[in-house]
Amino acid sequence: MPSLDAVWRAGDVACSARVWRLRLPAAFLVVYLVWGGTYAAIRVGVTAVPPAMLSGLRFVIAGMCMTGYALARGHRLPDTRREWLQLLLLGITMIVFSNGLVTWAEQYVPSNESALIVTSSALWTAWLGTFGPNGHPLSARSKLGLAVGFAGVALLFWPRGAPAAQSLGAQLVLLVSALSWASGSIYARNHPLPVSTVMLAGLQMTIGGVIMLAVSTAAREYAHVTWNGAGLASLAYLTVFGSCVAYATYFWLVRNTTPDRLSTVAYVNPAVATLLGWAMLDEALTGTQLAGMVVILTGVVLVVWQRRPRVEGPSPSESPSASGPRRT
DSSP: OOOHHHHHHHHHHHHHHHHHHHHHHHHHHHHHHHHHHHHHHHHHHTTTSOHHHHHHHHHHHHHHHHHHHHHHTTOOOOOSHHHHHHHHHHHIIIIIIIIIHHHHHTTTSOHHHHHHHHTHHHHHHHHHTTSSTTOOOOOHHHHHHHHHHHHHHHHHTSOOSSOOHHHHHHHHHHHHHHHHHHHHHHHHHHSOOSSOHHHHHHHHHHHHHHHHHHHHHHTTGGGGOOOOHHHHHHHHIIIIIIIIIHHHHHHHHHHHSOHHHHTTHHHHHHHHHHHHHHHHHOOOOOHHHHHHHHHHHHHHHHHHOOSOOOOOOOOTTOOTTTSSSOOO
16 A cells, blocks of 8 residues: 555646646747737837837837846856857847837738738748758758748738838838848857857847837937827737747747647737737738738648657757747
8 A cells, every 4th residue: 555655746746747737738828829919019009109119118128127037047148249249130130120120010011911921930931941051951841831821921912902102011021020030040040149048038139129229219209109008008018928928938838848839839829910900909801811811821830840850958059039930
C-alpha cells in the first residue's frame, strides 16, 4: 500500500499537469486576442493621436519597462559598437518601418484589411530566407504557398470602383511594412546578438520608439493631439497588452511549445483582427476581399505549417523577432 507522502506527491504531479495543460492554451489565447486586437486599437488611436506619436510613445514606454525588467534580472547590455549598430538597424526595420508604417497606414485603410496585407510578412520571410549564408531552399509546398499567398494579396489590391490615391498609397505602405519586418527578421536570424530575448526586444522597441518620437516632433504632431478617452485607451492597450503582456507571453510560448503550433499566430491573428474590426468598428469586407483573405491564409498555412521539426529551446542570443511571425 503506498504511503501518504507518495499519494500526495502523485496528487501534486497530476495537479501540475492539469495546470500546465491550462497554461498553454491560455497563453495562445492571450497572443491571439491581444495581437489580433492591436489593429483595431491602432485604428481607434490614430483618430486622436497622430501616428508617429502614438507609435513612439507606445514603444518607448514598453521598451523601457522590458529593458528595466531585463536589467533587474541581471541580463547584460550590448557592449560593443557593432552590437549597438545592429540594434539600431533592427529598431529601424522592425519598429519604425514596420509597426510605425502600419500605424500611419491605418489612417486610410481599415484595420481588418491592414491585418490581412501585413500577413504577407510570413510569405516575405519565407522567400527572403532562401538568401544569404544561412539560406535554405523552399520545398515545393512552400513555393506553392508563396504563389497562393501573393495571389491573395493581389486580390486585396484589386480595384473596387475608384479608390482614393491615399488609400492605394497606404496599401502599398502596408506591403512595404511587411517586407521591412521580414527583412529585419532574416537579418536578426543571420546576425544573432549575445543578449537575452527580453533585453533584445526591450532595446529594439526603445530605439525604434525614440526615432518615432523624433519624427513626430519634426512633423509637429503635438499640435494635432486630442487626448480623449479613446486615444488614451488605445495607447494604454497597445503599450501594456500589445507590447509588454503579449511579448512576454510569446517568449514563454517560444520556450514551451513546438514551432508548428507557434506558427499558427501568423494566420489566427489576422482572422481575429478581421472579426474584431467587424464587431467593434463596423468594418466590412467585400466579396473580393473575403476571397483574398481566404487565399492569403491558405498560402500562409502552406508556407508555415511544415512537418513537425525537432523541438529545441532557443539559445540566449536567439532573436524573438526571428523566432516567429509578424507582431504589431
